[in-house]
Amino acid sequence: MTVSRRDVLKLAASAAAAPLLPRPVAALANAAAGLPAGRFFSAPELALLDELTELIIPADEHSGGARAAAVAGYIDSRLFEYDPELPERRAARERFKAGLAAIDAASREGSGQGFLSASPEERLRVLQALAAAEPSPQTEAERFFKELKEWTADGYYTSRIGIHDEMEYKGNSMLAEFAGTDPASLPPRGEPR
Amino acid sequence: MTLLRAQAPTPKPADLQRRYDAIVVGSGAAGGMAAHVLTSHGFDVLMLEAGKQLDIEAELRSMEWPYDHPRRGEMPYSSHALRLNEYTIRELPYAKGMPWKSVHSYVQGWGGSDYSKNIVVDEKEHPYTGTSYAWVRARCLGGKTNIWGRLALRLSDYDFKASSHDGYGDDWPISYADLAPYYDRVDMYLGIAGHPEGLPHLPDSRFQRSTRLNAAEVRLRQSLARSNRVLTPYRAGVTTDGLKHNKYRSRCFGRGACGRRAGGCDIHAAFDSPTGLIYPALDTGRLTLRTGSIAREVTLDPATGRASGVAFMDAQSGRSLEARGRVVVLAASTLESTRLMLLSRSPRHPDGIGNSSGHVGHNFSEHVMGPGVSGFVKDLVGKPRTVDDGRPGGFYVPRFRNLKDRRPDFIRGYGFEGGSGASMFPETQAPGFGAEYKKGIREMAGATIGMGGFGEVLPRYESAVFLDPQAVDKWGIPVLRFSFKFGDNEKKMCADMAQTAREMFEEAGIEVTSARSEIRTEGWSIHELGTARMGADPKTSVLNQFQQSHDVRNLFVVDGSSHVSASCQNPTWTIMALCWRSCDYLADRLRKGEV
Numbered sequence: 001m002t003v004s005r006r007d008v009l010k011l012a013a014s015a016a017a018a019p020l021l022p023r024p025v026a027a028l029a030n031a032a033a034g035l036p037a038g039r040f041f042s043a044p045e046l047a048l049l050d051e052l053t054e055l056i057i058p059a060d061e062h063s064g065g066a067r068a069a070a071v072a073g074y075i076d077s078r079l080f081e082y083d084p085e086l087p088e089r090r091a092a093r094e095r096f097k098a099g100l101a102a103i104d105a106a107s108r109e110g111s112g113q114g115f116l117s118a119s120p121e122e123r124l125r126v127l128q129a130l131a132a133a134e135p136s137p138q139t140e141a142e143r144f145f146k147e148l149k150e151w152t153a154d155g156y157y158t159s160r161i162g163i164h165d166e167m168e169y170k171g172n173s174m175l176a177e178f179a180g181t182d183p184a185s186l187p188p189r190g191e192p193r
Numbered sequence: 194m195t196l197l198r199a200q201a202p203t204p205k206p207a208d209l210q211r212r213y214d215a216i217v218v219g220s221g222a223a224g225g226m227a228a229h230v231l232t233s234h235g236f237d238v239l240m241l242e243a244g245k246q247l248d249i250e251a252e253l254r255s256m257e258w259p260y261d262h263p264r265r266g267e268m269p270y271s272s273h274a275l276r277l278n279e280y281t282i283r284e285l286p287y288a289k290g291m292p293w294k295s296v297h298s299y300v301q302g303w304g305g306s307d308y309s310k311n312i313v314v315d316e317k318e319h320p321y322t323g324t325s326y327a328w329v330r331a332r333c334l335g336g337k338t339n340i341w342g343r344l345a346l347r348l349s350d351y352d353f354k355a356s357s358h359d360g361y362g363d364d365w366p367i368s369y370a371d372l373a374p375y376y377d378r379v380d381m382y383l384g385i386a387g388h389p390e391g392l393p394h395l396p397d398s399r400f401q402r403s404t405r406l407n408a409a410e411v412r413l414r415q416s417l418a419r420s421n422r423v424l425t426p427y428r429a430g431v432t433t434d435g436l437k438h439n440k441y442r443s444r445c446f447g448r449g450a451c452g453r454r455a456g457g458c459d460i461h462a463a464f465d466s467p468t469g470l471i472y473p474a475l476d477t478g479r480l481t482l483r484t485g486s487i488a489r490e491v492t493l494d495p496a497t498g499r500a501s502g503v504a505f506m507d508a509q510s511g512r513s514l515e516a517r518g519r520v521v522v523l524a525a526s527t528l529e530s531t532r533l534m535l536l537s538r539s540p541r542h543p544d545g546i547g548n549s550s551g552h553v554g555h556n557f558s559e560h561v562m563g564p565g566v567s568g569f570v571k572d573l574v575g576k577p578r579t580v581d582d583g584r585p586g587g588f589y590v591p592r593f594r595n596l597k598d599r600r601p602d603f604i605r606g607y608g609f610e611g612g613s614g615a616s617m618f619p620e621t622q623a624p625g626f627g628a629e630y631k632k633g634i635r636e637m638a639g640a641t642i643g644m645g646g647f648g649e650v651l652p653r654y655e656s657a658v659f660l661d662p663q664a665v666d667k668w669g670i671p672v673l674r675f676s677f678k679f680g681d682n683e684k685k686m687c688a689d690m691a692q693t694a695r696e697m698f699e700e701a702g703i704e705v706t707s708a709r710s711e712i713r714t715e716g717w718s719i720h721e722l723g724t725a726r727m728g729a730d731p732k733t734s735v736l737n738q739f740q741q742s743h744d745v746r747n748l749f750v751v752d753g754s755s756h757v758s759a760s761c762q763n764p765t766w767t768i769m770a771l772c773w774r775s776c777d778y779l780a781d782r783l784r785k786g787e788v
Contacts, residue, residue: 056626062635074265082270086292089270099578104426153621157264158259159633166631167638168578169617172256173446179580180405183426184386186414 001122038076040093042146046072048115052103053152055127063166064153069159099144103130106141196460197443201246201467202475204482209516213481214783215241216503218488218533221336223752224524225466225474226769228715229382230776231522232479234511237784239613241472241486241505243525244332245311249339249467253308253459255450256667261619264359266305266454271295274302277318280327285675286320286664298329299717300340304618305454310458312339314554318667323658327716328528334484335528337719338466340456340689342587344610345430345464345766347376349670350597351394352760356670359604360697362652365757366729366738371394375770383464384432385766386445386585389427395591402433404584409570409613409642409703416701422593427586427610430464430766441468447583463585464760483516485509489670490536491546498541499788500748506668520747520779520788524772527721527753528658528740532673534725534750535660547725547742547750552735554659556652556726558727558759560718561683563647563711564691565609568703573640578615581639587612590644590697590762596688603685605651607761609694611644634744646690650728651682654722677715687712720764725754740775747788753773 034048035041035150053066053075066072079096086127103126107115111122118126130145137143156162163169214236217227224240230782231238243731259265268274271294275287280299288296296316301309314330321328331337353356353372373396379385380399388403404426406414413423431451445462449497461468474480485508494501502517523530537546545553592606609629619638623630667772691710698705728734731743740755742748751772753764760767782788 018721058628060628060631063633065631078264078270081264086271088273093493094701134624149626150621153634154265157619157621160258160260161257163617166613166635167619169615170578170580171449171582171615171617172258174585175580175583176277177717178402178405178447178459178584180407180584182405183411185415186411187418 013043038073039080040076041079044116046076046105047099048100051116051123052100052127052140053124053155056149056152057156064161066156069112069156071152071159074155074159081110095144095147098140098149101143102139102144106130196446197516198460199440199472201441202472202542203478206241206717207209207481207483207516209514211396211517212502213516213518215239215520215522215779216516217524218503219523219525219529220334220471220770221331221337221466221524221526221750221752223772224763225335225338225470226772227522227524227751227776228474228480228512228753230684230773231334231456231472231780232477233787234776234780234783235479235602236780237475237479237481238474239481239483239518240484241488241503242334242484243487243508243514244334244484246334246482247311247339247469247486249335249457249465250459252311253287253450253457255308255457255459259343262307264307266307268297268301268310272297272301272310272473274306275299276328277713283326285322285325288317288320290317292318292772299327300329301454301635302718303455308457309340309455313455315417319672320363320664320666321675322661322664322678323673323675325714326675326677327714329716329719330526330529331375333549334482335467336473337462337463337688338361338469339427340440341430341463341465342763343427343429343431343451343463344589344763345398345428346589346762347398348372348760348762349394350768351592352758353759354604355760356513359599361604361727363726363733363757366727371738372774374675375774376766378674378767378773379766381500382438383430383469383769384434384436385428386426386431386433386552387428388593389428390423392591394596398428400428402588404429404433406588407579407581407614408573409640410588410611413642413697413701414701415592417788419755420531420700422590422697424588424590426661427584427589429614431458431462431585432464433585437698439469439473441472445585447580449580449582449584449616450582451581451585452612466757482575486514486674487670488525489531489536489668491523491533492537493546498745500546500745508668509602511668519783520749521609522776523748523750524752524780527724528673530750530752530754531658531724532660536671546733547744547748549744550735552654552726552733554724555654555657556723557658557677557721558650558723558756560652560688560720560759560761560763561648561679561712562645562717563709563713563769564687564694565643565689565709566694566698566705567641567643568613568698568705569637569640570642570703571640575636576639578639581614582616585699586610588644603689605649605682605686605761607646607648607686607690609646611642611655613642615639617741631656642698644694645709646687646694647720647761648683648690649759652681652758653680658724673727675715679712679715681706684712701759720753720754722756723763725750726757727755728757739778740771741779749775749779
């Protein structure tokens, strides 16, 4: 028997999760600073995006989160391929750049610090305020949060980690027999149980 | 486990100098069936298909994981899928002036659009005008059968004799007894999975091994049984036991690919016209297939007044060509066959061939969609993961309205299609973020259940398509103008559909998370029917009971355009059973030289 990929990832996720909870600001800022520029986003933008996606879908005891699933890189590569000549695609690109800036600005407004430099509590507060407006978002940052969350979920739940580790999806395999209950084994129609 | 993988046979080139026994226009469910039956009877058939023959396994790649695809299964970013609101907000033709490289119907907005991008048409090349309509078309060998929803249902005399039951419209010129032997043949030749229920209004097929119900579905079935309603496993036009007589089709291995994409099955367990009907017909040596052949007119022998063949355009060269045959069989899909009839004008047929009744293009019907309900079963939240999508479909709730009872507010009925449980892509529309959000999605995935209604749309003479006097398609051929809106009966039916769906869930103890009552744009069901209907009276119908033109006896129209009423059951199986019956009749006429 071999150690499955899932077990390895579980270990990796728990190792990453341990320092995540009370992580000091400096460490976070350093971690963020370590990310290179994306193909579409600048290095600071990609670092911010990476942190935001991880806050939306974090690593937990069950599986890795958006960071482990490279969701920020996925979003970056998709937006990079968008043709700016197409108005709807260009607008999506612009919304992303402006949206990231708006979230950073919201953080500055609250704590005087950019999002990545703010404390974990302050970052959480910024996102909680944005999430509270989900039913009817008004500001640019609120609208962007909603969109970002959709992208994050899309990227995460189509990733290896999302499909196999987190959701433990068992399909897309050759089955000898259909799973479930044969209706012939159920009480006849019309007869109460 | 063995997978059958036989190469597509190589078609021989068409000989346009000769006169074939039959020219079949279209290669979908109807065209494929016509080719199968006529070649089986020993006749030489030339099939004209407007689109290409795709390397369909390479298109579908049914088991490719999303993370192994550069865009996670999405079609190229330069393409656009029309959204629900665009169908009502935008002026027709929808794609006109859009900056996208290609524009597609709404089905390309579903997951996995890259796998169907070459199957469905580009709206820019195929415009239409008039009232809002979500017209989904596939122009390639096999047409829409390459991606169909697989629900394979029979009609009954509740449908064929609906007018006798409630006084609206017309009865069909046939009864269930006429068609039942042909439904049997379709079942046996193509394979269908299902569970017998003994219902008079939804006759059982000759079923192969049924798919199964999962826990939430069993719960709903048991609850519905208490009010004498039925929930039955999805009756799928899928071979679950395999077909000994067809080397191109493997049995179903429950891979679940059909649920997470527009459709399509690269091992062809799900019926599609090419592997189910056309390849075997090619193997008889009597079928000649010509793709890239865009039919634009049924030609007429001026001496006899009968059809002489089909004028078409070669899609590559743009050349105008003509194929000749003893009979012409139209099977280009309901609205395309209708368009072709309207395009075939001559002094003898000033309003289009076979249109002395003035009914070609009229009595347009289909299924109305929109109302439905989603929910979850509390007991199943957080339970260990099971395989729920490893089957060709979830469940079907057959019609229960206006069978014995009479609703005061609407006539006819509706059924529900639904499913439950975990799939590759979970429902992610939950509030909040972080660990709780993630956990909620994880724990809810196996517990969800949902269903949506399909209701019968009444045929009305004024529900119609016409040729647009100006607009043309990419090949310069006049396009259709729609004049079609749902009526009062459909609206009242949908109100009942929405309310009843919710009640059914609540009575089963299912927590309702969303209930929808809005009606989707006309066309959404992709079940266009009725625009060249059958009937006994040549003054009020276009075809006789054998789908033969009242006016031109060597012209047959064997697709959904012949249906007299829509019923609420999905039409594909009925299209094929009717076509088989008509082509048996046609073969007999050909043998006797009576066409």
